[in-house]
Structures are given as C-alpha cells and as structure tokens.
Amino acid sequence: MKITDEQRRARLVARHFASAPTVEDVVSSVLALHATDPASVYLSVLARARSLTIEDVRAAMYTRRSLVRLMAMRRTMFVIAHDDVPTVHAAASLGVARTMRTRLLKQVAAGPTEPVVDDVDAWVAAVERDTEAALRAAGTATGAELSNAVPLLKTAFLPTTDKVYDVKRYVTSEVLTMMAAEGRLVRVEPRGAWTSRRHAWAPVEHWWPEGIPILDEAEARRDLVRRWLEVFGPATFDDVQWWTGWNKTQTRAALAGLDLVEVELSVGEGMMLAGTVFDSSGPSVMLLPALDPTAMGWKHRNWYLGDYKKPLFDTFGNIGPSIWVDGRIVGGWAVSPSGEVVTELFEIVRPAEVAAEAGRLTDVLDGSAVVPSFPTPLEKKLRGR
Template sequence: MRFTDEQRRHRLVVRHRVGAPPPATPPSVEEIVDGVLVLHATDPATVYLSVLARSSAATLDDVREAMYARRSIVRVLAMRRTLFVAGLDDVPVIHAAASLGVARRLRTRLLKELRTVPTDPPVPDPEAWLALVEDGVDAALRAAGTATGAQLSTAVPQLRTAILPTTDKAWDVRRTVTSPTLALLSAEGRMVRTEPRGAWTSRHHTWAPIEAWFEGGLPELDEAEARTRLVERWLEVFGPATVDDVQWWTGWNKTDTRAALARLALVDVELDTGPGIALPGTEPVDPPAPGAALLPALDPTPMGWKERTWYLGAHRERLFDRMGNIGPTVWWDGRVVGGWAVRSDGEVVHRFLEDVGSDAVEAVEAEVEHLQARLGGATFTTSFPTPLERELRA
C-alpha cells in the first residue's frame, strides 16, 4: 500500500483535529488527549493551548478541571525524558514502557554525582542516603497531601544537600539535589506534578502522591509487553510512519524498538519519503475541507515524527530552535505555513512563511482573533524560543 504525503496530511488533519471541521458535539478534554496520545507539558501553557487548538468550545477552566478536579489526565516524565500529560488509561503503559527506563538513568546519574562530585554536606554512602531521602519524601508528601519542592526540602533537610561546582564554567554552579531527586521519584511512579502555585502558565508545580490518581499506586506491567502496547497506540495516532519515527519518539535504542515492533502484525507501506509501517486497517481518509489551526510550541503533532518534511516543508530553520524544539506554528490544510507568538501586552501576532491564498489568510486571522479572546490577555514565554518567535515578540 502507498501513502502519499498529501494522504498522510489528510490523516493528520482528521486524526489530530488540526484544522478539521468541528464535530456536532465538541470533544471533551479527555477525548482530545486520547486522540493525540499525549500532550507535551514542558511548558505548562502548551497543555492548555494544545486543547484549545483542537476545540473551539474548550476553555482554560475545562483543561484545569480535567487535570486537577476530575484527575482524568496526569503529568508523567516519560519518552526522551520529557514531561507529558496523558490519559489515565495510557499512563500505566507509558510508565512501564518509558518512564521506568528514564528513572533508571536518573538514579544512576544522581548516585554517580553523589559519589564523584563534592557535596555540602558530604554524602559518604550515597545509596543509604538516597534510600533515607526517598522514605522521607514519601512520608512528608503523604502527611501534607500536596507540597512544593521547597516545602519538601524543609520537611526532608537532606534535599537541601548541594552539589558543588568543580570548574569555572558558567553553567557549573552550586545546586541542590531537590529537583533531580523529585524528578527521579516521579519517573519511578511514586509522585506526580499537580496544580502549580499561581496562574495556569506557572511552572511552580506542587507534588502529590501517586495514590491521588491511582488508588494503590500504578499497576505493574511487563516492560517489554508495555513497549509493544505503546508502539501500537502510537501507530494508531501517528501511523503510517517509519521505524526511525518510532525510535525517535519513544527514545528507545534500536534493539528495544525492533523487539516491540516484532510483536505486532504490521503492514509494510510505501511513503513518499521511503519505506514505512502501519497497523492493519490503516487506510487513506477522505480529503477534509481545508482549515486553519494555531498549534503551540512543542505541540504533539509537529513533534510526533522524526521526518517532518511532509507537513513542515522548508520552514524548519525559522520554526525550530537549535535543540530540535518547535515553536508556535500556523497550519493550513494539514501543512505548517507560518508561526505565531504572544507579545508582552497579550496581543497574538502571526506571520506567514509562504503564499497561502486569501481563504487561508482569512481563516488564520479568524483563529488569531478567537485565540486572543480566549486567552483574555494572558501572556507567557516558551522555554525554547525559536527565531521567528523572537522576531514576532520583539
């Protein structure tokens, strides 16, 4: 079977709700998250904006209610050591398939630093020290219900242990072990990031025990089986794709990637970019009517594949930073055609990077006006500003 770039873009529009005609019944926040598997959450604003981009009826409060009142979606540290928001049904699979591997690397790194780098105070037995800290954090968090990192470091003074600089490099500074230790415990499924202090754009999250979302804790799954289940879910959302796309998105090595794929009955397909794979039953969809969308920085759609030319065109240099993080993008008919930003006064501004025609211009301008009204003057900055975004915010 062959899938042209155009056919893949049609599937992207329909499956990811990127400029697709709105359904008769607006999708819930949970349905939107399920439809794209995960939302990127490195920037808190991205979670909200990714939902708003896929439903003209959703509000900021709707997203907050799903995350913190219904607790039907939750933040997880997972693929590529990246922070995501996922639905409760997918979290156990993601945890076993990706988070546990991240946790092992974080634990190894932290213990190595404690053994080899000077600390204040000294840590003569890193393994015993970390076990003591883990128990202390668990007890303190259960007693408090929710707590900030600062509150936990007050309850567990060992978290204020500092790793000392060993060079004169600008980045080599005194830093406490609070953040890496809490990140480790979250990757191990013992605690989760919950509602931040401050506005919806705040990065100052509080922490809560995992039992606040999963009674009795996360279920234990076989890691190999979980990797296969995660690949299957990913192909439901992002297929057809390439094996390199799968490996890049998951962050696995080649051995784990091939083993996970080998357990699935896949269909070989031909893409315009070369050989690809798909789940049985993956078929082209009817071409949807052209539509516009404003996707935020690090949205799961443009960050879903390693090979992006088929929807990005020649715009990588303007829309990505040097680390491979995409900024806010303007979409028309399943393609990236420009970028946008929010200025310090709350104005939403945009720029086209190619000639798209009057229909597209009119539709995008309507999306810009609608988004600005929904944000209500809120401002935010992305963690990884791109060249075009810097220009637009100036």
Template sequence: MRITGDQRRRRLVAHQLALGVDRPGLPAARSPEDVTRRLVALHATDAPSVHLAVLARVPGLTLDDVRDALFERRDLVRVLGMRRTMFVVRREMVPVVHAGAATAVAGRLRARLLKELATLPTDPPVADPEALLAAAEYQVHAALVEHGPLDGAQLSRAAPLLRTAFLPTTDKAWDVRRTMTSPLLAVLSAEGSVVRGEPRGAWTSPRHVWELMTDWFPDGIPALDEDAARVELARAWLEAFGPATVADLKWWTGWNLGQARRAVAALDVREVEVEVGAPGADVQVADGVMLRSTDLDGLGPAGPADDVAQGHAALLPTLDPTTMGWTARDWYLGPHRPLLFDSAGNAGATVWWQGRVVGAWTARPDGEVVWRLLEDVGPEGEAAVAAEAARIGALLGGVGFTPGYVTPLYRELRA
C-alpha cells in the same frame, strides 16, 4: 503501497488537528480527554502547552475545561515518560507509559544521580550515596504524607536532605551550585512514587505542587509487563501517527531500534513506503509501516479527509505533539526548521495551513496574539490564520505567556 506526502498531510489534519469535526467512523472530540486519547500524549514540559494544544483542536473548549480534566476529574495525569520528557496522558494510559517507557528512564536517572553523588563535590560531603538517597526519599514521602501537596521550595524545606548541593567544578556560566531537589524528584516521578499536581498561580505557571502517586492511584500504578506495554504504546502511536517509519517510533518513544522493531513485529501491520520530503521538493521515500486496520479510504482529493484539510488553519503551541510527532519532519515542516526550532531541537509555536507548517505565533504579555507567515498561503489562508488567531486570543482573555523554549522567529515576534 506508497503513501504520498499529500495523503499524510490530509490524514494529519483529520486525525490530529481538526478534532472537533465529525467524520465517518471518527466522531468529533468533545473533551480534553478525547483530544489526549487521539494524540496518545500531550507534551507538558512547557507549562502552557497542554492547555493550548487542546484549545487549538476543539473550538468550544476552554482553559477551565482543561484544568478540570487535569485536577478535578484527574482523568489526565502528568507523567515523566518517553525520552525523559514530561507528558500528559489519559489515566488508563499511565500504566502503559510507566512500564513501556518510564521505568527504563527511571533506572537511568537513578544511576546518574548516584554517580553524581559519588563523584562530584557536594555540600555537605556525601559518604554513602545510596544511604543518602534512601533517606532523602523517606523525607520526601513523610513530608507529603504530613503536609499534603507541596511545591519544590516547600518540599526542600520539609525534607532538608533535598538541599544537598552539587558544587561547580568549572568556571563555566552554566556550572553553578544546584541542589538535589530537581534530580531526585525527577527520579521519583519516573518511578511513579510522586506526581505533579496543580500549579501555584496561573495556568501558565511552571511551579507545580508535588503529590504522592497514591493520592491519584490508591493502590499504586497497576503493573504491566514491559514488552506488552511497549506493544500497546506502539499500537496507540501508530494509530495516531501512522503511516510512519520505525525510526519515527524509535525517536518518539526513546527506545532502541531493537525494542521498536520487536514492538512493531507483535502488531498486525503492513509495510508501506512513505514520502518524507518537503512539499514541492523531489520525492524522498522511506520504508514505513501502518496498522492493517488503518483506514486510508477517502484520503485522495475530494475525499472526506481532504474536505477537512481544505481551508484548515491551526495555531499549535511550543512542543506540540503533532509538531514533535516524528523525527522525519520535512513532509510537513518544509524548509522552516532553522527559524522554528531552537538549537536543542525543541519546536516553538507554529502556524499550520492545510497540514503543513507555514509560520510562527505567540501571545504577548497583554494576550495579543501575533503571528508571521513564512510563505504565501493566499488570501484564504491569511484570513483563516487571522480568524484562528482571534479565536485563540479571545480564549486567553487578555493573558499572555512566555514559552520556555525560545526560537529565532519567536524573538522577532516578541519584540
């Protein structure tokens, strides 16, 4: 069975973008929790992206709705997980992500930090890396118990061993003095000891406070078997992102190929061919899989999913989970990668029309939403993009933001 590029794009709109629309067997998302459930995880490395990813998908939701889900109800939790990336996931998915991805990440981060402490020059010199790390962890825990939530600067004052510094070893501009604060907090986050709480200042601020994970999960993160957690994570991803290739799953999770294949083999899937080439280009096909329960009815022209895709425009943020959902992206990205991704492969904010990327956008400091199209989408498409930009701009309330990842087209829009 072959899944065409058109079918994949229609499914993408119905299952990932137009989430505020009721469909047969798929009720509309009503909350930030619903949006996150449908997408498995929201990228959270860039501070504004979580809020903007939700607002892009469900008209009627606000910035306050996202804040409440994160920090009042605590139904959504920031975790360091797949690919050593920061995500927001539903509370019930935290154990799955922790066992299925974060535990392995934590092991690598701890080993790297210990190696750096043992091999790089430090101030003060470190005689016993493992003893230093254990003492620093104790100080962090004690500081959070005594003082409650603290941001990184406050925590480094309350836990002085965090100020242990790595010294430059070259004359490169990027090789500067850096303290142990960030790498150790990353280790503790991946291990599930601490969690990022509410940011200081505006919703766009990257300056989050740190809290003990036991403040969120009093008994700690529930333990799951790693293999079982990987199977569940693969199932959730295929439900949201399938049909897709095992290579896509491997990339998204950060697993090795063997782990990805074993997780898929434990699921009830069917093998398919998926078109991975750009719209209008020569057909390129790859071996793929999808859950046997996947409903592909109505994905043809004039079907229910096509009704949703027709006329649908979206403005997605930097590192949006849909833009970053697959490693093979030509089927929705087309030829636009050089302008819309930075040199490290991070996606900027994108404009979508009927399930494919057609441009970029940003919000200037005064909250004005500006965009640029990279291809002709016709009068209907331009009007839909303009209407969506006006809707997002109204939700921002005159407040702009600066993304953490700068793409070539973003520089032009910001000028």
C-alpha cells in the same frame, strides 16, 4: 504500497484536528500532550476543541484527575490519560527512572557534596523515605516546601571548575523528578497562573491507592507503539524510535508483535498497521502552540514542514508556535506582551481564516502573556524580542 504525502496530510487532519467535545477526547486524538511548557497543554487542547475554556483543561487535570502529568518518552514531560498511564509508565518512564537513579548515585558518590555523603545507598534510602513521609503529611507541596521539611533534600553538589555554569546546586529537583518517574509522586497544579512552571507534588496514592499498576515492560512497549501508529502512522522506523526514545532492539521487538504493512513514503521505507484507514477531511486551519504533539510527532518532517524549519525551530530541535493549513505548516505565530496573537504566513493561504483563529485565541488568552520555554527565531521576532 505507496503512500503519498497528500494522503498522510489528509490522515493527519482527520486524526489530529477533528473537533473534539472534551479535553479527554483531544488527548486521545493525539495520544499524549507535550507538557514541557504548561501553557502548551492548554493551547494544544483549545486549538482543537474550540468550545472549551482554560478552566475546562484545568478541571480535567486537577479536579477530575482524568489526565496526569509525567516524565516519559525521551525524558520529556507529557500529559497522559489516566487509564493510559500504566502502559506509558512501564513502556517509557521506568527506563528513564533507572537512568536517572544511576546518574544520581554516581554524582553523589563522585562528589564533592555538602554535607559529605559517606554511604550513598543509605543516603538515597533516607532522602526518599523522608520525602515520601513529608509529602503524605502535607498532602501537596512544592519542591521548596519539601526541601524545608526534609534537610537531606538540601544536600548540594559543589562546583569543581571555575566555569560560569558550574555552580552549587541542590539535589531537590533531581530526587523529586526521579521519584516521580518511578511512579511514587505526581506533579499537581502549579502555584500561580495557568502558565506557571512552579508545579507542586502529591503522593501517587491520590490517583492510585495501591500505586500505578505494574505491567510487563515489553508488552507495554508493544501496546504503546500500536497506539502511536494508530495516531501517527504511517511512519518510518526512525520516527517510532525517535518518538519513543527506545534503543533499536527495544523498537524492533515492540514492532515485531504487531500486524504491520510495509509502505513506501516520500521520506523512505515505512510501515502502518494493517487496516489503517485514510480518512478524507475537509479544509482546516490550526494555530498550534510550541511543542505541540502533532508538530513533534515524527523525526522526518518534510512532508508537513517543507523548507520552514529554520524560522520555526530552535537549535535543540524544539518547534515554536506554528500555523497549519490542510495538514502542513505555512507560518508561525506568537503572543505579544499585551496578549495579542500575532501571525506571519510564509504562504498566503486562507489568510482570513488564519486571522479569525488568531482573534479567537487572543480572546481565549484574555491578556495572558505566553512565552515558550524554548524561543524560536520567528516567535522572538513576532514577540518583539
């Protein structure tokens, strides 16, 4: 069966850009929000749910706690629906956590550290125990606050070369990130503005009194890839493996448990779930933020990106703010230092609607400056940097 790019773009618009009444509905429509940039979480929602506000997004994450921030696929930060966390945790986060633990133990054992660590296993057991105790006592705390309360978190890796980047660094961030990936801590509201990256931490019991429910990892991977194909299919094997961050064996095993239909795509052989519906959709204009889940949903992107990779992506493969018309990228945008959304179209398509959406986002931002963690050529140009 052949599926055209036009069909894929129409399904993308219907699935990813449908108007949603709640923050939770937006997250469901794209499965998970990229959360490396805190501002992108808000802007990904507000692009799709135009009646909502920044406060609505904050309330979903930090008041209702219906959304949870965690490190998962590809060792990337995501915001996930509370009820989906056990599946994502088992399917992706635990594998990331094992890799992080192995790396941390090797680094501490290899040294040099300050102070010297003679018994690595005893050291890591103590730092985890003391960190959990300090966090339960505090309720919530930043990494800096925890390191002041737990001296072992100030264990430092010392430089071994004269390279500029080889500097003394504390284990605080690596320990906390590893413990969160294992499901013991959760990132909570940052200190400062909604764009701040200074997240605090809280015990996982604030969300799950008995801890995140334990699921079989193989079954969780199958359930996650089914959910992904519902949102992002049809797609190629490479798309699935790239998005999940699994190895080929894990990817094949997860797909083997699903009722799939083989399809021919413009980028090669692909697959979709049996019964996949290709919805018709009306015209759409979207201004999506850096690292939006739609733009970062597939490895093979020509069918919606075309020849516009160079101005929109950095050298590490991270996309900046992008303008979408009818399921394909036609330009980019940025937020000026004054808080105005400025745009550039590569093609002159529906410019009045693009300008209107830029004006709406300017009003939503209300003067807030938004600078992506990974600036891209066009974003820097439009921002005047």
